[in-house]
Amino acid sequence: MSIYVGNLSYDISENDLQSVFADYGEVKRVYLPLDRETKRKRGFGFVEMSNDDEEIKAIETLDGAQWMGRQIKVNKAKPRD
Template structure:
């Protein structure tokens, strides 16, 4: 079962998250999500537990509990939704006041 954890302290890493959940059963993986540019925690993560009964026990016991000074939220993870791709184009969209628009006003 995939478990979603939010409001994690920024000091919790993958190993720390795994240790918290191992008290309730086998943990296949634990991942704290990090910012791709800074590498710092984004304050949430996921834990994968193979045994559904152990996972439910962990959710019940850990939801609204304190970990590393923060009260965490623990729930069953929802499947990731497919989002439409963003398309960026400048096909006659009109003036947006960009650099070239300012230059053409001869105020330089």
């Protein structure tokens, strides 16, 4: 399972996101997509954790939380079509 994290600050780094989710368990991977044209971060990212229980706890706790001046959206990522 992967976690979608939206409404992120454009100044965020992968290390910032990893440190927040590390409070809920082992973070396996963090990915912040870049815009193809501007090479800027797109304001959302994905986090993978070591097990489903840790991911569920992180989603329940962080969804709607204020972080870096923004109310972040955290939920289960939907698979790409």
